[in-house]
Amino acid sequence: MNIEDLLRETLSDMADEERPPAPDRFLRLRERRPRRRGLALVAATAVAAMVVGSTLVVQQISAPAPGDTVPRPAASLQAGATVNVAAGMRLSQLFEELSRLTGRPVAEFERAAKDGTALGLPSYAGRRLEGFAFPGTYEFSPTASPAEILRPMVARFEEAAEAAGLADGARRAGRTPLEIVTIASIVQAEAGRDEDMAKISRVIYNRLNRKMRLAVDSTVLYGLNKYGVEATLKDVRSPSPYNTYRRRGLPPGPIGSPGAEAIRAALHPARGTWLYYVVTDPKKRVTKFATTESERMALIEEYRKNLKGR
Structure with missing residues (x-):
């Protein structure tokens, strides 16, 4: 035999x-x-x-011994697939990657994302998956359905939210859980380093409390489905509901997948009176903070000098 x-x-x-x-x-x-x-x-x-x-x-799963000529099992062996959800990743990016891995059309993942009940989305998500596909590495069978692939990402978000005390923390902050996830997603997109997240969160809260426009490039670019570091003058004139240069308050929802550190920063902003932040050295990801307009202009000048020095 x-x-x-x-x-x-x-x-x-x-x-x-x-x-x-x-x-x-x-x-x-x-x-x-x-x-x-x-x-x-x-x-x-x-x-x-x-x-x-x-x-x-x-x-x-183990290689045959040297010289062993025993044939492998059937040629139709099926290996699992792995996808990495990076912190700050947008759903559009995730769906394109999953489409590449599985051969399924992006539209199938878009349809699955609309079924909040099947995915186990929290009620406050408003049946919208953006922001709730938690960062991490996930393994799945290539034959799994889009819902089966996405569901573990939502489950991991729920675990992180419970560990962070998101619901109770949102009440203490006077915000809804969705607003906290939205703030966290902006913090994730704007921060070059984890140590800056709580300060950026404080700037967002301070501007919201003062009824100031957030004027955040990352939200503008998200609303236009564009990528980059800075929005153009044309971009900030767009009528998008994510244009925080023109509209007051938070955008309608998250702009990407925030990680645990960004969620903590949204719940526990640093103490400070800052109203501005400027990435003064993009190469080193250095962000500095300012309270007054004159301080902000000084940081912008520092940024320009760093660009010229490169």
């Missing part, structure tokens, strides 16, 4: 002994006494089993 026959019989035995798990779960092999006819199989290779739909896919 060759190794392929052994493999086929062993899988048949496994199917008789256990009911397969739900399609979106991995089947972890438990240690058990190998049967005599499966002994050669166990000695030759380690086997991982995964349920994909109604098909049990078997993958060899």
Whole structure:
């Protein structure tokens, strides 16, 4: 009996002994006494089993010994896929990456994102996924549905929100949970370093409290589906609801996926009277803060000198 026959019989035995798990779960092999006819199989290779739909896919996970000519299992082996959701990543970027990995159209992920109940979105998200696909690395089967791929990202957001005390913290700050996530997303987009996040958060709160426009480039660019560091004069004249140069208050919702540090900063802004911040050295990601217009102009001059010095 060759190794392929052994493999086929062993899988048949496994199917008789256990009911397969739900399609979106991995089947972890438990240690058990190998049967005599499966002994050669166990000695030759380690086997991982995964349920994909109604098909049990078997993958060899240890290389054969040098000189071993035992053939690998079926040529149709299916490997899992991995996607990294970076802090600050927009849904449009995430969907393009998932489309590349799975071969599914972007439109399928866009449709899945609208079903807040299926994804487990918190009620305050307003059935909108932007801001709630938590940063991290996720593994999934290429045959998983868009909802099955996105759901763990929302679940991880919920864990981070609970750890940060987001709901209670929002009440203490006099804000809704959605407003906190929106502030966190702006902080994530604007901060070059984690240590600046709480200060940038304070600038946002101070400007909101004074009924000042936020005048944040990242929100303007998001509303125009553009990328970059600075908005142009044409950009800041746009009628987009995300144009915080023209509209007072926060934009309608998050502009990306904030990480845990940005959420903490939104809930616990630093103490200070700052109303402005300027990235004085983009290369080193140095951000400095100002309270008055004259202080702000001095920081802008420092920024220009740093540009000339490069």
